[in-house]
Amino acid sequence: MVADLSRFLSRRTEYTRVSIVREILKIAEGREIISLAGGLPDPASFPKKELGEIAKQVIEQHGDLALQYSPTRGIRPFREELSRFMERHGIPAKPEEILVTTGSQQAIDVVTKTLINPGDTIALGLPTYLAAINTFRVYEARFLGIPVDEEGMNTEVLEERLRECKSKGVHVKLVYTIPTAQNPSGVSMSMERRKHLLELAEEYDFLVVEDDPYSYFTFEPVEYKSLKAMDRGGRVIYMSTFSKxxxxxxxxxxxxxxKELTDYFELTKQHMDLHTPTLSQFIAMEALRRSVIERHLPRVVELYRRKRDAMLSAMEQHFPEGSRWAKPVGGLFIFAYLPEGIDTYKLLPKAVDRGVAYVPGNSFFVDGGGRNTLRLNFSNPPIEKIEKAISILGTLFKEALDR
Ligand SMILES: Cc1ncc(COP(=O)(O)O)c(C=O)c1O
Structure with a gap:
């Protein structure tokens, strides 16, 4: 046995070894708990019958291609379908501007690996998506945290910070944002701020990463346009996913x-995994051709809207006075701000003892803030469990306030 294998590890694994979600899973192991911690879709939302038929046909009829290696960029007819799908949702992109990735998590990784040197600055929301923060950390980015309020990332504050950075000779290279139904806060960026962000991108010469898993299915009709659709300067790097x-x-x-940037991203991806699984691309392509997604989305919306509303009314009933949260128009989460003084990180083991897990909100803030916040997933648990879990959490938080 080699002694202390950890001495062989690279420095970047420091960032991959800490995971709040893994810690939660460890505490919860072997117990019957209601998890509001993950971000899993409801399996009832998977179109299993249609996908089963498609998978069978794809292998039987196109197996020679679908089971083979394929180009790093993604198979051309799939990129054409994707381009048409985006067009139908008002987001223009030519097939040659598209790179198919292994989930949008890989898209974040590819973009960061291609653009970010150690010490480069990325501006992002306070709070923002945890797995993106972790990826940026692995590439040793510096952060400029910008408050997120009920209209999304505050671009007035962003402008001030950009001015300060410029006066100190610091160039902000990227702004990472999830403009619609942000994970974790659930808020969407107003149209005014979207315009402002793109103006700032020109003025301060940065690129914008628009991470957009949620705009294809909102619970109420919205008027938001994607940043990609508004972009005149070619500064928006758009990404999305079939996961939701x-x-x-x-x-x-x-x-x-x-296209020029996409060519660079393709080179980066090539030595990460050669290409995204060909079989998955064939299945997703057929699902698009047969309108499975478009037929299926109204059901997903209905299912998640009911769950969101059940969670919101349980929170209204049970959470302590002085708590606040945004009503998300989409996505899978509600993000709550509790009265100051409640520390959701410290309270997590107690919550798990009582049978409920959540993600303490602190991990979504790169500035160490948000100790009184938490992220709650409504897509996965059944409604009765959502109601029970929120009532347990409400009691716990009220007790913590009384002490
Ligand atoms: C904002 C955001 N980006 C990226 C992802 C990653 O999704 P996937 O890798 O499954 O495409 C998620 C998943 O929850 C997300 O919420």
Missing amino acids: ILAPGLRIGWIAAD
Whole structure:
């Protein structure tokens, strides 16, 4: 046995070894708990019958191609279908501007690996998506945290910070944002701020990463336009995924960006995994051709809207006075701000003892803030469990306030 194998590890694994979600799973192991911690879609939302038929036909009829290696960029007819799908949702992208990725998690990784040197600055929301933060950390980015309020990332504050950075000779290279139904806060960026962000991108010369898993299925009609659709300067790197609109197990995501940038992203991806699984691409392509996603989405919306509303009314009933949260128009989460003084990280083991898990919100803030916040998933648990879990959490938080 080699002694202390950890001495062989690279420095970047420091960032991959800490995971709040893994810690939660460890505490919860072997117990019967209601998990509001993950971000899993409801399996009832998977179109299993249609996908089963498609998978069988794809292998029987196109097996020679579908089971073979394929180009790093993604198979051409699939990129054409994706381009048409985006067009139908008002987001223009040519097939040659698209790179198919292994989930949008890989899209984040590919973009960061291609663009970010150690010490480069990325501006992002306070709070923002945890797995993106972790990826940026692995590439040793510096952060500029920008508050998120009920209209999304506050671009007035962003402008001030950009001005300060410029005066100190610091160039902000990327702004990472999830403009519609942000994970974790659930809020969407107003149209005014979207315009402002793109103006700032020109003025301060940065690129914008628009991470957009949720705009294809909102619970109420919205008027938001995607940043990609508004982009005149070719500065928006758009990414999305089939994880929430079809099935995460397929691991299909994509990037749509200026062709020159997409060419660089393709080179980066090539030595990561050669290409996204060909079989998954064939299945997703057929699902698009047969309108499975478009037929299926209204059911997903209905299912998640009911669950969101059940969670919101349980929170209204049980959470302590002085708590606040945004009503998300989409996505899978509600993000709550509890009265100051409640520390959701410290309270987590107690919550798990009582049978409920959540993600303490602190991990979504790169500035160490948000100790009184938490993220709650409504897509996965059944409604009765959502109601029970929220009542347990409400009691716990009220007790913590009384002490
Ligand atoms: C904002 C955001 N980006 C990216 C992802 C990653 O999704 P996937 O890798 O399954 O496409 C998620 C999943 O929850 C997400 O919420």
